[in-house]
Amino acid sequence: RAVAGAAHAAGALVAVDNTTATPLGQRPLDLGADVVVASGTKALTGHSDLLLGYLVTRDAGLRDSATTWRTTTGGVPGAFDCWLAHRSLATLDLRLARHTANAGALADLLAARPDVTGVRWPGRPDDPAYPVASAQMRRVPGVLSFDLGDEGRVARFLGASRLVAAATSFGGLHTTADRRAQWGDATTPGFVRFSCGVEDTADLLADVAAALDAAG
Ligand SMILES: *Cc1c(COP(=O)(O)O)cnc(C)c1O
Numbered sequence: 001r002a003v004a005g006a007a008h009a010a011g012a013l014v015a016v017d018n019t020t021a022t023p024l025g026q027r028p029l030d031l032g033a034d035v036v037v038a039s040g041t042k043a044l045t046g047h048s049d050l051l052l053g054y055l056v057t058r059d060a061g062l063r064d065s066a067t068t069w070r071t072t073t074g075g076v077p078g079a080f081d082c083w084l085a086h087r088s089l090a091t092l093d094l095r096l097a098r099h100t101a102n103a104g105a106l107a108d109l110l111a112a113r114p115d116v117t118g119v120r121w122p123g124r125p126d127d128p129a130y131p132v133a134s135a136q137m138r139r140v141p142g143v144l145s146f147d148l149g150d151e152g153r154v155a156r157f158l159g160a161s162r163l164v165a166a167a168t169s170f171g172g173l174h175t176t177a178d179r180r181a182q183w184g185d186a187t188t189p190g191f192v193r194f195s196c197g198v199e200d201t202a203d204l205l206a207d208v209a210a211a212l213d214a215a216g
Contacts, residue, residue, distance in 0.1 A: 001136060004032025013062075019043075020171070024096055026137045029058055043141065043171030045088040046095050050081045095173065095198055099142025102175075102196035102204055109205050110146050115212065118147040118191070142196035143170055149190040153215050154179045157192075160214035163199055163207040170195030175204060 004014045015035040016028035022043050028036050038044070040052030055070075057063050070076075100123065107121040122133035123140035133140055148154050158166045158177060167176035168183070175197035180187040196204065 001031040008032065020141045020143055021137060022092065022096065022141070022171075024092060025139045025141055029056065031136055034059060035062060040085060041171075042169060043096065043099065044092065045085045046092070046172055047084070047088055048167075048169060048172040048174070050084050052077055052081060052085055096139055096142070098198040098201075099171075099196050100139050102199065102201050103140065103142040103144050105201050105205055106194070106196060106208060107144050109209060110144075113212065116146050116148065118145070120145045141171070143193065144196070145191065145193050147188055147190045148192060148212075148215070151179065151181070151189045154190055154192055156215035157211050161207055161211035163197075163204055164194075164211065173198050175199060 007014045013034040014032065015037055016031075016033040017038060018026060018028050018036045019039040019042055022038075034057060036056040038054055038056075040054055041050065045052065055066050057066070103121055104123055107119055107124050110116045111119045111124070120129075121127055121140070121144035122129035122137070124130060127133075148157060158164060163175050165174055165176050166178065168178050170176055170178070170193065172195070175195060177192050177194045179189075180191055180193055181189050185191075
């Protein structure tokens with residue numbers, strides 16, 4: 001909301017990427033954004049089996065120009081992808097609820113371990129983003145981050161885990177983790193972006209704890 005106000009005061013439009021939050025987690029247009037863009041590939045559809053994206057605005061002029069651009073130059077989604085997405089939306093609320101519950105429990109577990117540093121999850125009251133997240137988000141996504149120190153330890157952790165798949169995408173049914181520095185992101189070598197799936201919470205915590213123990 002603060003960014004939208006400052007940008008509008010300067011005469012700029014505001015576009016928000018709402019991929020991680022999904023429309024059930026955060027409504028940027030209500031917070032002042034002019035446009036929302038998002039991938040539909042991640043938590044919105046959640047099964048890691050399709051590629052979609054969308055743009056939303058309440059401004060008819062922006063909508064018409066974006067629609068014209070999309071129709072003349074963009075990719076038009078296939079019927080089967082749309083059918084899969086529509087079917088997947090029915091479980092969005094259930095999936096997000098488990099993502100959030102798993103992330104909250106896992107963040108607590110990680111924060112209590114001396115061999116894990118830099119745990120970030122906006123749903124934790126001591127997280128720097130908590131005040132904004134709790135005021136502006138209806139629910140906190142299942143994506144968190146932490147640091148395991150170095151590349152080798154991340155590799156041993158991923159190798160030892162039975163439930164965590166190494167993958168760049170996030171927001172799916174299955175828990176995934178990505179060491180971002182391998183793609184050139186300006187993150188530390190041990191930084192892990194971790195996306196909680198919908199596995200049983202106790203199973204996921206036990207698996208992550210055992211994999212961390214095995215990683216040394
Ligand atoms: C993945 C992602 C995209 C791109 O989405 P695709 O559907 O994979 O093309 C855009 N924005 C954010 C924040 C993403 O995480």
